[in-house]
Amino acid sequence: MTSGSERPEEGLGERLRELDATDSPGSEAQMDRMFTDMKARCDKNDRTLTGFLRSRSTMARRLIVLSVFSVLGFAGWFAFPLIGDNARTVPWTASLVTFCVLLVVAMFMVTRPVHLPALPRWQSVCMACVAVGATVLAAFWPYPAAQAATHDHTGGVVVGACMGAGLLLGVPVYALLRLVDRGNAFGSLVAASAAGLAGNFVLKAHCSVPGTSHELLGHASVALLFVVGLGLVHRVTQKPT
Amino acid sequence: MDAYIDGNEAAFRALFERYGPILLRLTRRHLRNDELAEEIVQQTFFRLHGARNDFRRGSKLRPWVMTIAMNLVREHWRRTKRRKMTSLEVDTRAAPEADFMPIELRQRSELLHVALERLPASQREVVELHWFQERPYAEVAKIVGTSEGAVRVRAHRAYTTLKQLLVSEIRGDE
Numbered sequence: 001m002t003s004g005s006e007r008p009e010e011g012l013g014e015r016l017r018e019l020d021a022t023d024s025p026g027s028e029a030q031m032d033r034m035f036t037d038m039k040a041r042c043d044k045n046d047r048t049l050t051g052f053l054r055s056r057s058t059m060a061r062r063l064i065v066l067s068v069f070s071v072l073g074f075a076g077w078f079a080f081p082l083i084g085d086n087a088r089t090v091p092w093t094a095s096l097v098t099f100c101v102l103l104v105v106a107m108f109m110v111t112r113p114v115h116l117p118a119l120p121r122w123q124s125v126c127m128a129c130v131a132v133g134a135t136v137l138a139a140f141w142p143y144p145a146a147q148a149a150t151h152d153h154t155g156g157v158v159v160g161a162c163m164g165a166g167l168l169l170g171v172p173v174y175a176l177l178r179l180v181d182r183g184n185a186f187g188s189l190v191a192a193s194a195a196g197l198a199g200n201f202v203l204k205a206h207c208s209v210p211g212t213s214h215e216l217l218g219h220a221s222v223a224l225l226f227v228v229g230l231g232l233v234h235r236v237t238q239k240p241t
Numbered sequence: 242m243d244a245y246i247d248g249n250e251a252a253f254r255a256l257f258e259r260y261g262p263i264l265l266r267l268t269r270r271h272l273r274n275d276e277l278a279e280e281i282v283q284q285t286f287f288r289l290h291g292a293r294n295d296f297r298r299g300s301k302l303r304p305w306v307m308t309i310a311m312n313l314v315r316e317h318w319r320r321t322k323r324r325k326m327t328s329l330e331v332d333t334r335a336a337p338e339a340d341f342m343p344i345e346l347r348q349r350s351e352l353l354h355v356a357l358e359r360l361p362a363s364q365r366e367v368v369e370l371h372w373f374q375e376r377p378y379a380e381v382a383k384i385v386g387t388s389e390g391a392v393r394v395r396a397h398r399a400y401t402t403l404k405q406l407l408v409s410e411i412r413g414d415e
Binding site for chain 1: 291
C-alpha cells in the first residue's frame with residue numbers, strides 16, 4: 001500500500017492487509033441515507049445567521065470580527081469619558097495594548113479554519129490563563145498617588161457596578177466569537193477569555209476608581225468569571241459528538 | 242470541489258460518494274461504533290460544507306477531509322476520555338458487519354481493532370493515515386499538525402508494537 005522503503009516490514013504489511021480486508025465500506029443505501037441526512041442538516045444551517053457567518057471564508061470572518069471590535073472600541077472610547085490625564089500612565093497604556101493584542105490572538109484562535117489540525121488543548125488553556133493573569137497583573141500596576149487621592153474608594157457598590165458593566169460588555173464579544181466559530185475544540189473557553197479581556201479593556205480605559213483591591217474584585221474578576229463560568233457551563237452542556 | 246463551490250449540488254453528492262466510504266472505514270477503525278462513525282462522517286461533510294469558501298481552487302481535497310475527520314475523532318476521544326486499556330482477547334460485540342461475517346473473518350477484524358486500540362492515539366492516527374490511507378509521511382505530518390520527523394518516529398514505534406502484537410500471532414497460526 002505505502003511506497004518503497006517507507007512501508008513496514010513485509011510480514012506486518014501482509015498481516016495488516018489480511019486483517020483489514022474483512023472491513024467493508026458502507027453499502028450504497030447506507031451512504032445514500034447518510035448523505036440525505038447530512039444535506040438536510042447543511043440546508044437547514046445555511047438558512048440561519050450562524051450558518052451564514054460560519055460559511056464565510058476565514059479572511060472574511062476575521063475581518064467581520066475585527067470590524068465589530070473596532071467600531072465598538074472607537075464608539076466606547078469617544079462616547080464615554082476616559083480616566084483623567086494624570087492617570088494615563090505607561091502601565092495603563094501597556095495594559096490596554098496587552099488586552100488588545102490578547103484579544104486579537106484569541107480571535108485568531110477561534111476563527112482558525114477547520115481544515116487545519118486542531119490546536120492542542122494546552123494552547124487554549126494557556127490562552128485562558130494568560131487572559132486572567134494579564135487582568136490580575138494589570139490590577140497591581142499602581143495609579144499615580146495624585147489620582148488615587150482624589151477618590152474616596154467605597155468598595156462594594158463600585159466593585160459591583162464595574163463587575164456588572166464588565167460582564168455586560170463581554171457578552172456581545174463572546175456571542176460574536178461563538179457565531180463565527182466553526183466548531184474548534186475549546187473555542188468556547190477562548191471566546192470566554194476574549195470576552196473577559198474586552199470587559200477589562202473598557203473598564204481599564206474608563207473606570208477612574210483607583211486601588212488594587214477594586215481592580216482585582218471589580219475588573220479582574222470579570223475575566224475569571226467568564227473563563228470559569230462559561231468554561232464550566234460549556235463543559236456541562238457539551239454533548240458528545 | 243471547484244464545481245461544488247460554484248453551486249453545483251450534484252458535485253457535493255459526488256464528493257460524498259467518493260470520500261464517504263473512505264472516511265467511514267477510517268472512523269470505524271478508530272471508534273468501533275457504526276453509529277458514531279456515521280455521525281462523524283456526516284459531521285465531516287457538514288464542516289466541509291461550512292468551510293467550502295476557504296478551499297483554494299486546484300488544491301487537493303483529500304487532506305482537507307482527512308484533517309477534518311481526524312480532528313473530529315480526536316475531539317470525540319477527548320470528550321469521552323476513552324483510553325481504556327484493552328487486551329488481545331477477541332471481543333465480537335462491536336465488530337463491523339459482524340452478523341454477516343464468518344467467525345474466522347470476524348475474529349481477524351476484531352484482532353486488528355484490538356491491536357490498533359492498544360496504540361496511543363497519536364500513533365494510531367499515523368498508522369491510519371500512512372498505512373490504511375496510503376498517505377506519504379509529509380502529508381500525514383500536515384494532517385496531524387506535527388513535523389515529518391515526529392511522524393516517522395511515531396510510525397516506527399507503532400509498527401514495532403503492531404508487529405509484536407500481530408506477527409507473533411501469525412507464528413501462532415502456523
